[in-house]
Amino acid sequence: MRLRTALEYGLISVTAVVLLAASFIPGNAAAPADRSVMSSTMNAVAKLSYAVRPLSHPKALETAFRSYFAYRAEHPKKVTKPYLYFVDYGLPSTKPRGYVFDMQALRLVEGPFPVAHGRGSSKEKYGVPTNFSNRPGSAATSLGLYLAEEIYDFNGNTGGNRYRSIGLRLRGLSRGFNDNARIRGVVAHGAPYVNDKAAGRSEGCPAIEQPRARRLLPKLANGGMVFLFAPEKGWMSDDPWVVASND
Numbered sequence: 001m002r003l004r005t006a007l008e009y010g011l012i013s014v015t016a017v018v019l020l021a022a023s024f025i026p027g028n029a030a031a032p033a034d035r036s037v038m039s040s041t042m043n044a045v046a047k048l049s050y051a052v053r054p055l056s057h058p059k060a061l062e063t064a065f066r067s068y069f070a071y072r073a074e075h076p077k078k079v080t081k082p083y084l085y086f087v088d089y090g091l092p093s094t095k096p097r098g099y100v101f102d103m104q105a106l107r108l109v110e111g112p113f114p115v116a117h118g119r120g121s122s123k124e125k126y127g128v129p130t131n132f133s134n135r136p137g138s139a140a141t142s143l144g145l146y147l148a149e150e151i152y153d154f155n156g157n158t159g160g161n162r163y164r165s166i167g168l169r170l171r172g173l174s175r176g177f178n179d180n181a182r183i184r185g186v187v188a189h190g191a192p193y194v195n196d197k198a199a200g201r202s203e204g205c206p207a208i209e210q211p212r213a214r215r216l217l218p219k220l221a222n223g224g225m226v227f228l229f230a231p232e233k234g235w236m237s238d239d240p241w242v243v244a245s246n247d
Contacts, residue, residue, distance in 0.1 A: 033073050040069045044106055051108040052099065056090020057231040064227040067145045067241040068103060071173065071225070078147060080223030085148070085188065085216070087115045087206050089141060089230040092128045094198045098208060100216050109219070113212060116194050117141045118204035126198060132232060134172075134180045139203045142186060144174025145241045146226040151218060154189040158200070165190035165210050168217040170226055174239045178228075188217055188226065 082104035099111030120140035121129030154167030172178030190213030193200030
């Protein structure tokens with residue numbers, strides 16, 4: 001079983017790198033900054049894909065990493081922490097789908113773990129979210145790249161019961177897809193409806209278990225990044241920070 005698992009992870013890693021390399025056509029006159037983003041992305045995919053369970057799309061990690069490195073190259077003073085919180089919303093909420101990576105050391109910090117999606121993104125309590133929105137009042141998950149900002153005391157309500165947790169404010173960077181995050185109050189936070197087996201639904205927040213939130217969110221605060229992925233064609237083709245090919 002261990003040999004089979006190792007082979008599966010190895011195949012995922014090789015496939016991801018081959019797909020990524022194929023999108024970089026020799027002879028293209030890429031600018032130095034573009035070449036740096038490409039090189040960093042290929043290296044990150046090669047070193048981290050082994051740690052990620054099967055994803056909902058073969059370019060999920062590439063999409064997240066290219067977006068991360070592209071934004072960091074353009075705004076180096078804003079990305080002051082090396083941590084990236086990545087969620088694959090193409091997977092059901094009964095599966096672990098969240099990870100935190102150290103993009104400087106290229107190591108897995110934690111994951112996979114369950115992550116909530118917005119109640120406006122699925123009709124059922126558990127399942128795969130299929131509707132994504134940037135609209136205030138939608139209670140839906142918003143895909144794309146975020147900058148992690150300040151930590152604060154989060155107050156929530158679930159099943160008529162109030163609870164307190166740690167919260168992390170997020171600034172949406174994907175114009176038209178998540179740039180209403182601050183207005184909507186979309187944040188990362190701990191929640192009692194997320195456990196180590198499954199995640200309930202939030203108001204659009206990528207909520208996680210409360211002990212995990214206390215452990216991970218301070219690492220991300222004030223300069224880390226968040227990337228929420230799903231194999232949604234419209235978003236993948238139009239998000240300004242999604243530079244991966246959709247072929």
